[in-house]
Structures are given as structure tokens and as C-alpha cells.
Amino acid sequence: MKKIMIMGNWKMNLIADEVDELLSGLKSYPVKAGILAGAAPSYTWLLKGQEQFAETNWQLAAQNVYVKEKGAYTGEVSAPMLKSLGCNYTLVGHSERRQIFQETEEAIREKIAILLAHEIKPILCLGETEEERNSGRAEEVVARQLREGLAALPKGTKLFPIAYEPVWAIGTGKHCDPQTAADMMVFIRQELAQAQQQFDLSELLLLYGGSVNGKNFQGYLETDQIDGALVGGASLKAEDFIAIIKVAEDFLHE
Ligand code: 13P
Numbered sequence: 001m002k003k004i005m006i007m008g009n010w011k012m013n014l015i016a017d018e019v020d021e022l023l024s025g026l027k028s029y030p031v032k033a034g035i036l037a038g039a040a041p042s043y044t045w046l047l048k049g050q051e052q053f054a055e056t057n058w059q060l061a062a063q064n065v066y067v068k069e070k071g072a073y074t075g076e077v078s079a080p081m082l083k084s085l086g087c088n089y090t091l092v093g094h095s096e097r098r099q100i101f102q103e104t105e106e107a108i109r110e111k112i113a114i115l116l117a118h119e120i121k122p123i124l125c126l127g128e129t130e131e132e133r134n135s136g137r138a139e140e141v142v143a144r145q146l147r148e149g150l151a152a153l154p155k156g157t158k159l160f161p162i163a164y165e166p167v168w169a170i171g172t173g174k175h176c177d178p179q180t181a182a183d184m185m186v187f188i189r190q191e192l193a194q195a196q197q198q199f200d201l202s203e204l205l206l207l208y209g210g211s212v213n214g215k216n217f218q219g220y221l222e223t224d225q226i227d228g229a230l231v232g233g234a235s236l237k238a239e240d241f242i243a244i245i246k247v248a249e250d251f252l253h254e
Helices: 016-027 043-053 079-084 095-100 105-117 130-134 138-150 178-194 217-221 238-253
Strands: 004-009 035-040 059-062 089-092 121-126 162-164 206-209 228-231
Touching: 004 206, 004 238, 016 035, 016 043, 016 238, 035 089, 035 238, 043 059, 079 105, 089 105, 105 121, 105 138, 121 138, 130 138, 138 178, 162 178, 178 206, 178 217, 217 238, 228 238
Parallel strands: 004 035, 004 228, 035 059, 059 089, 089 121, 121 162, 162 206, 206 228
Antiparallel strands: none
């Protein structure tokens, strides 16, 4: 049975004491069967995450990775380092990295490759800007990001989580209406099913991200097209994040 994933992207937030408080709040909540719940703290806090999540079902994710194994790349963090910190997921292609750090499709492909080589699952993020949606290009943009991001993968690759995060819904409180998000998921599934590489979609999870909270998440699950959420703001307080997880648990038991 497919699981529901709820992943918290902490972005560049929280200092040491706040991290301790959040991690202890999260780990005191036992993640139930059927739910994949996790957090993506800054690199600085991954070791704390590893320690706190040890012997729990909480998943640890990184927000980024560098494309080389090791060497003279001052300031960067490698996939083997993430693996040794117990990370089993890493975000790739988040719109903030594409826009603010000019991350290219080539870099995204390289990051996916190095993560898979180290048995870390990428969470590939895609999504159109407001201007692209308003000009009727949302599907075109998402299809291109999907095609480009996955272009170097060999035939039959088992796909990892993919997060549809419309840029206009991120951090704005203007969440995308569930039906619009569900339509995009249907489109993404179609594109993947038609891809030349004949991907293995058995573990594909399609996540929605953009102003998700404990009040609106149920609407996404009810579309039956959405396998989880990538959560920013509402992942920074344990009670807010756990409220989203509880929505998923209730949905599974309905
Ligand atoms: P918000 O939930 O704060 O809108 O952020 C979404 C996001 O960018 C998660 O990666």
C-alpha cells in the first residue's frame, strides 16, 4: 500500500535552541504505519536530527547537496556526508534554489544522479510562477521541468517523490485550490507514463507544496490524486506539523 508522505522543509530557519525544541516535539509523536513523516533541517542541524530521530520512524532529509563526491569545494556538502548523517531524502530543484541561486536543470540532473548513487531518494520539486500560470503555461513549464530533471536517468529507474509546488502558493498563504493541484498531478502521472525511459512508478509519491496547513490538507487528500505534502511554514512548530500528520492518519482510517 502506498504511504502518505508529510515532509517539512525548514528552509533557512531556526537556531540551535529552537531546533532542539522542535525535534523533541516531533520525536515525541510516534509516526504511525502508513505515514512517512520527516523533516529537512539546514545542514547545520542534520546531526541533531539524526540523534533525535534515531530509533523512531521519523525520516531525515537534507535541503540540498553538491554534485561531487568530495574534494576542494569549499562550503559544499556531499551525498556521502548526507548518507553518513542518516539522511534518506534530499530536496532537489526547489523553486527558491532555481530562482535565487540560479540552479540549472543540468545541476538538478547531477544532484539526482549523485543522490541515487548513494541510495538517497531525491524529492524533485517542480512548479510554475504566477505569471506562467496566468499566461496558460503551467503544464508546459511543469512538463519541461519534469522532462529535463529526469532526462539522464536510465530506463526503468524507480522514481522517487515528486513535489508540485506552484511558486505563487509558496509562503503566501494563498494555497492552490485542491482540484487545480489534483489536475496537475494527473498531468504529471500522464507525462511520466509516456516517458521513453519506462520508469518504475511503483513507489512514486506525488506531493503538493504551497501554504499547506492542518486546515487545508484534507482537501488535497480527498482528491485521491495527492500522496502527501511538502510543508514550509507549518513545519516550524511541532504542533502545526503534527496537526497535518493527524489529518493524514484520519484520512487513512476513514
Ligand atoms: P510554505 O508551506 O511555507 O508555503 O512552503 C512550501 C515550500 O516551499 C516547501 O518546500
